[in-house]
Amino acid sequence: MKQSFKTVSIDTLKENVELKEFYQQQSIDELTASIKAHGQKSPIHITESGVILDGYRRVAAIQNLGSTEAYAVVHPDEPSVYLRMLFNQYRKKTPGDEVSEVKAYYKLYPKKQGCKTKNGEPYNREKNIEVAVGYRWKGDLIKMVETIIEKDFEDNFLMKQIVQNKFNVEPTFEYISKWKDIDITNNYGYTDKLLKGEISITDINKFIKDRHFFENKYQDTFVIPEKAKSYHIDCIELGNIDSLIKTVDTIFTSIPYYLLRNYENGDLNQIGHEESKYEFCERIANYFLSLIPLLKDSSNVMINVGETYDDGIGLGIPELLKETIERITGLIYKDKIVWSKANPKPQNENVKRPINNVEYILWFVVNPKKAKYNLLTYSDGTEKVEISNGAKDVDKDGKVWDNNKSLSKPYKKIYTHLQEQQIREIIFAKTGKNHDVYKICQEAHPAIMSPVLPVVPILMTTDEGDVVLDPFSGTNVVGRMTCLLNRKALSGELSKKYFNIGCEMLEQSVADFDNVSFSKIKEIFQPTRVFEKHEFNDGSIIFNEDNIDVLKTLPDNSIDSIVTDPPYGLSMLNKEWDVTIPQKNVWDECMRVLKPGGHLLSFGSPRTYHKMTSNIEASGFEIRDQLMWVFGQGFPKSHDIGNGQGTSLKPAHEPIVLARKPLSEGTVSANVLKWGTGAINIEDCRIDDHAIISKNEDNNLINADSIIVNETSHGRFPANLFLDEYAANLLDNQSGLVNTGHWPITKTSGYGSYGGGKNNYISAGTKDNIKSGASKFFYCPKASKKDKDLDIVNNTHPTVKPTLLMQYLIRLITPKNGVCLDIYFGSGTTGKASIMEGFKFIGIEKEKEYYDISVQRCEHHLSSKQDSSIKIAA
Numbered sequence: 001m002k003q004s005f006k007t008v009s010i011d012t013l014k015e016n017v018e019l020k021e022f023y024q025q026q027s028i029d030e031l032t033a034s035i036k037a038h039g040q041k042s043p044i045h046i047t048e049s050g051v052i053l054d055g056y057r058r059v060a061a062i063q064n065l066g067s068t069e070a071y072a073v074v075h076p077d078e079p080s081v082y083l084r085m086l087f088n089q090y091r092k093k094t095p096g097d098e099v100s101e102v103k104a105y106y107k108l109y110p111k112k113q114g115c116k117t118k119n120g121e122p123y124n125r126e127k128n129i130e131v132a133v134g135y136r137w138k139g140d141l142i143k144m145v146e147t148i149i150e151k152d153f154e155d156n157f158l159m160k161q162i163v164q165n166k167f168n169v170e171p172t173f174e175y176i177s178k179w180k181d182i183d184i185t186n187n188y189g190y191t192d193k194l195l196k197g198e199i200s201i202t203d204i205n206k207f208i209k210d211r212h213f214f215e216n217k218y219q220d221t222f223v224i225p226e227k228a229k230s231y232h233i234d235c236i237e238l239g240n241i242d243s244l245i246k247t248v249d250t251i252f253t254s255i256p257y258y259l260l261r262n263y264e265n266g267d268l269n270q271i272g273h274e275e276s277k278y279e280f281c282e283r284i285a286n287y288f289l290s291l292i293p294l295l296k297d298s299s300n301v302m303i304n305v306g307e308t309y310d311d312g313i314g315l316g317i318p319e320l321l322k323e324t325i326e327r328i329t330g331l332i333y334k335d336k337i338v339w340s341k342a343n344p345k346p347q348n349e350n351v352k353r354p355i356n357n358v359e360y361i362l363w364f365v366v367n368p369k370k371a372k373y374n375l376l377t378y379s380d381g382t383e384k385v386e387i388s389n390g391a392k393d394v395d396k397d398g399k400v401w402d403n404n405k406s407l408s409k410p411y412k413k414i415y416t417h418l419q420e421q422q423i424r425e426i427i428f429a430k431t432g433k434n435h436d437v438y439k440i441c442q443e444a445h446p447a448i449m450s451p452v453l454p455v456v457p458i459l460m461t462t463d464e465g466d467v468v469l470d471p472f473s474g475t476n477v478v479g480r481m482t483c484l485l486n487r488k489a490l491s492g493e494l495s496k497k498y499f500n501i502g503c504e505m506l507e508q509s510v511a512d513f514d515n516v517s518f519s520k521i522k523e524i525f526q527p528t529r530v531f532e533k534h535e536f537n538d539g540s541i542i543f544n545e546d547n548i549d550v551l552k553t554l555p556d557n558s559i560d561s562i563v564t565d566p567p568y569g570l571s572m573l574n575k576e577w578d579v580t581i582p583q584k585n586v587w588d589e590c591m592r593v594l595k596p597g598g599h600l601l602s603f604g605s606p607r608t609y610h611k612m613t614s615n616i617e618a619s620g621f622e623i624r625d626q627l628m629w630v631f632g633q634g635f636p637k638s639h640d641i642g643n644g645q646g647t648s649l650k651p652a653h654e655p656i657v658l659a660r661k662p663l664s665e666g667t668v669s670a671n672v673l674k675w676g677t678g679a680i681n682i683e684d685c686r687i688d689d690h691a692i693i694s695k696n697e698d699n700n701l702i703n704a705d706s707i708i709v710n711e712t713s714h715g716r717f718p719a720n721l722f723l724d725e726y727a728a729n730l731l732d733n734q735s736g737l738v739n740t741g742h743w744p745i746t747k748t749s750g751y752g753s754y755g756g757g758k759n760n761y762i763s764a765g766t767k768d769n770i771k772s773g774a775s776k777f778f779y780c781p782k783a784s785k786k787d788k789d790l791d792i793v794n795n796t797h798p799t800v801k802p803t804l805l806m807q808y809l810i811r812l813i814t815p816k817n818g819v820c821l822d823i824y825f826g827s828g829t830t831g832k833a834s835i836m837e838g839f840k841f842i843g844i845e846k847e848k849e850y851y852d853i854s855v856q857r858c859e860h861h862l863s864s865k866q867d868s869s870i871k872i873a874a
Contacts, residue, residue, distance in 0.1 A: 002076070003074060003075050004073075005043065005073055006072060007072070008046065008069065009068060010059060010067075013051075013070075018081065019053065019054070022104075023094075024094050024097055028057050028060050028064070031061045035061050035062060040062065042055075044058050044070055044071070044072045045072070045073050045087055046075070047074070047078065047079055048076060053087065054083070054084055082108055085104060095163050096156065099159040102133060102149070106129065106149065108132070109125050126139070126142045126143070137169060141170075144169050144173035145162070145169060148169070148172055148173055148176050151180070153195075161201070167201045171201045171205055175194075175205050175208075182208060186211075186212070190204045190207050190211075218232075218499065218500050219232075220232040220233065222503045224507065224510055226488065227483060227489070228490075228509075229489070229490050230476065230491045230503055233492050233494070235287060235290075235492040236286075236290045237492075238290070238291060238492050239290040239291050239292070239294060244490070246295070246296055247467050248291075248294040248468075248469045249298070249299055249300075249372065250302065250458065250467075250468050251291065251300070251301040251302065252302045252304075252454050252461075252468055252478055253471055253472045253478065254303075254305075255303055255472055257317075258272050258274075258280045259272060259273065259308055259310075277320060278320070280317075281321045282328065285329055287471065288301065288303075288325055289328055289329045291471060292330070292331075297367040298366070298371055299372075300365055300371055300372065300373075300461040301331055301366075302337075302457045303361065303364075304360070305362060318360045321362065325364065326364075331365070332365050332368055333364055334363045335363045336363065337363060338358050338359075339359040339453060340358055371461075372461055372462065374459060376456070407517045407520055408516075411484070411517035411518065411521055414481075414521055415520075417456075418455065418521070450477075453477075454477070454482070455481060458487060462487055464485075464486040466488065468482040468488070468489060469491065469492075470489075470490075470492075473492060473493045473498075473502050474493060476491055476503070476505040476506055479509070480505045480506065481509075482509075483513060484509055484512065484513060485518070486513065486515075486518060515580065515583065516583050516584075522548070531543050531545045531550060532545060532851075534855045536858065536862055538840060540841045540842065540843075541842050542825060542844075542845065542851065542855055545846065546846050547846065548586055548589060551586070551592075551823065551844070552589060557594070557675070558819075559819055559842070560594075560595055560598055560814055561594075561598055561599055561601075562590055562599075562600040562820070563600075563809050563810050563822055563830055564822045564830070565602075565830075566582045566602060566824045567580065568581065569608045569611070570605060582823075584618050584619055586615075587615055587619035587621065588620075590619070590823065591661055594661045595661070595675045595677045596661055596662065596675055597661060597664070597668070597671040597678025598661050599624070600657075600659045600661075601627070601656055601658055601812075601813060602616065603629075603656050604654065604655050604656065604657060609657070616657060617659070621659035622660045622662060623659050624659060624660050625658040626655050627655070627720045627721070627722065628653055628655055629654045630721065631652060658813075672815075676816075676818065681811060681812055681813070681814075681815075684811055685718045685808060686716060686717065686718060687718065787800070787802055787803050789832075792856060792857060792860050793857060793860075795827050795857070796827075796850075797827035797850050797853065800827055806830055807837050810833050810834055810837055814837075820840070820842075821841070821842045822841065822842070822843050822844070824844070825844055825850070827853045828853065828855070828857045829857075831854060831857070835858065835861045
């Protein structure tokens with residue numbers, strides 16, 4: 001039924017409250033004057049039953065003029081807000097009107113699950129609302145606006161600000177969904193300020209977040225497993241925590257200074273406000289006495305302290321404190337390091353004297369004979385480290401960039417600081433605003449430590465993984481540097497405010513840790529110390545150290561071959577050592593120590609092999625081949641998500657990259673003559689058991705009885721494919737008997753197919769065509785319990801490679817009397833295989849558990865060396 005036009009009696013019209021109040025009431029004075037002068041120009045809109053759809057202001061104006069009739073358009077439709085909005089597209093609208101329209105569109109397109117439109121298309125609520133609001137908001141913003149509408153104040157304050165473009169949707173959504181209730185519940189008062197227009201929507205989020213952070217984010221004990229631990233505690237109580245006994249390698253801290261600061265820790269009897277300097281020093285000494293149970297015999301204690309002046313007269317605090325600590329704690333004074341500040345600030349005193357530009361680090365040890373100390377000496381290398389903002393040699397996807405060595409931002413400070421040092425009894429470090437702290441809180445600690453002051457002391461007295469304690473941690477500058485230097489941070493702080501800031505610092509430092517940049521930092525100095533190692537009577541060695549540290553001590557061109565099974569970067573069994581693949585700096589060192597022409601074999605995972613190989617190639621290696629070890633016993637690691645679907649395939653192979661250091665001589669032959677390296681040992685690795693495989697008639701499977709060995713075979717040419725027992729049987733079962741054979745090296749004559757038309761041509765000879773299975777490759781099952789030497793040692797390593805396979809690989813690329821290097825030694829299978837093959841080896845294994853296992857296995861097999869020649873099936 002079409003709309004019609006007619007004159008209606010106003011008395012017969014009906015009001016709809018929802019429609020009448022949909023738009024905010026406006027003055028009708030101007031409209032009344034217009035109708036009086038020119039008559040009713042625009043009709044009102046009504047339904048057939050007389051309900052007013054639109055024109056409430058016109059009706060009121062006509063009534064004011066005393067008229068009883070109005071010109072109307074009659075619609076067959078039922079009354080609806082949508083029609084009301086349709087008739088008011090060009091209305092001058094208030095912010096409240098705009099909000100009403102937005103809310104109406106959300107009601108017009110309700111939430112539906114699995115519905116379709118009339119034409120059969122899927123119902124897309126968000127897309128419909130996008131169109132309705134004229135694409136003012138799209139995508140996730142549509143859902144955010146709905147949340148704001150649902151949780152807005154009664155007068156739609158937030159939505160009014162949004163439609164007027166005063167507030168952005170994202171911060172408003174953050175406030176309404178996250179911070180509004182917290183602010184009101186805790187009576188912070190920021191919401192009142194927002195409603196009064198005193199603060200912006202962006203500011204309120206920050207203010208409430210910071211306030212809530214300081215009051216609630218961290219409990220009194222904060223832990224990042226294997227990285228950091230912090231206690232909201234008086235540090236004198238740290239010594240009573242049993243789990244910390246004998247765990248600390250170094251204490252580095254800056255104590256409260258005498259008569260200089262108010263540390264806002266809520267303690268009326270603050271350290272530094274004692275009646276005399278003697279009381280102050282005794283109190284400090286007793287704090288360190290309480291920490292003695294936490295120290296090892298090898299521990300160092302380093303205390304940053306400055307002088308205090310009274311009317312320009314120094315009180316001798318550093319010297320007095322040194323004597324007091326010695327007397328009360330029993331710690332042995334070792335030395336005093338001077339901290340030279342390039343931009344010192346004068347103390348607040350009206351006395352003419354030079355500005356003091358030094359502070360001191362008092363250095364104590366528990367046992368002078370056992371105290372750990374790394375002599376830091378600079379590299380004399382010529383390669384310059386370029387400082388840049390965040391660039392790395394290898395990006396997150398494993399892509400290698402051809403650029404100079406570079407450092408991520410947190411390590412720029414460390415590098416610059418180390419470059420300023422001369423490793424004497426003076427540390428050069430600037431004072432000034434510590435931006436790492438002020439990014440967290442603008443109202444931070446009154447005496448924040450220089451961000452790089454702890455660098456040299458930590459490097460001199462600890463190794464990676466050691467525990468560094470700061471008992472007066474403040475905002476945890478020491479903890480942050482400890483984590484960036486790959487040590488474990490331990491701290492205590494009495495002030496809740498500073499404790500919370502310090503916990504945030506620890507979280508950020510763990511996130512900022514960058515092993516690539518850290519490795520480059522380590523390249524500019526060499527800590528001189530004795531490595532933990534086990535030497536064998538044949539000259540082989542296993543190191544219990546980080547491989548990059550040991551590699552740096554090995555001479556150039558000293559290793560004949562490298563065979564290794566590195567981490568795959570898959571976090572296997574949540575092992576920390578399997579988080580990342582070896583980075584380029586590791587392969588750089590391998591390139592340096594390997595003889596020219598020397599080969600490298602490295603296992604990889606199908607998922608991360610490409611990244612590892614790219615890193616190897618980026619270090620200068622030539623990629624010669626990819627070997628493939630195929631096996632049938634892989635354990636599926638797929639997660640069942642229902643409906644017959646999973647998340648991954650069953651692993652059935654591991655790729656092995658074969659790489660070679662470039663030759664130093666013009667030909668392979670000349671290189672072999674000079675270095676012994678450059679070629680592959682083909683003859684020693686031929687598959688020398690020629691077998692004919694047949695099927696078992698009963699079960700149609702391959703079994704040991706079906707192998708017929710031809711002892712006279714010269715052996716097949718080594719292939720780049722290795723099969724385990726299960727995979728070989730499956731392959732032969734599928735293929736049945738096939739023509740096969742090999743090409744023995746021989747001298748031929750005439751014009752045979754391999755003679756090339758020449759007489760007496762030395763070639764591969766004539767192929768021996770016989771019947772055999774399809775598995776004409778190296779045969780090697782996965783490591784058995786016996787192979788893991790469980791009768792000798794409890795071998796807990798999760799990824800033990802079969803000795804048979806490792807023997808074959810070592811024999812393939814290692815020249816006679818050569819030395820084979822494995823930089824990820826694990827439980828020592830490479831060493832065991834080298835012993836059986838008659839080679840010397842160098843193994844490097846960082847994990848103490850696996851190092852101990854490898855030593856026992858290798859010692860056993862070296863002392864009971866026996867013939868263990870490879871069994872090769874066709």
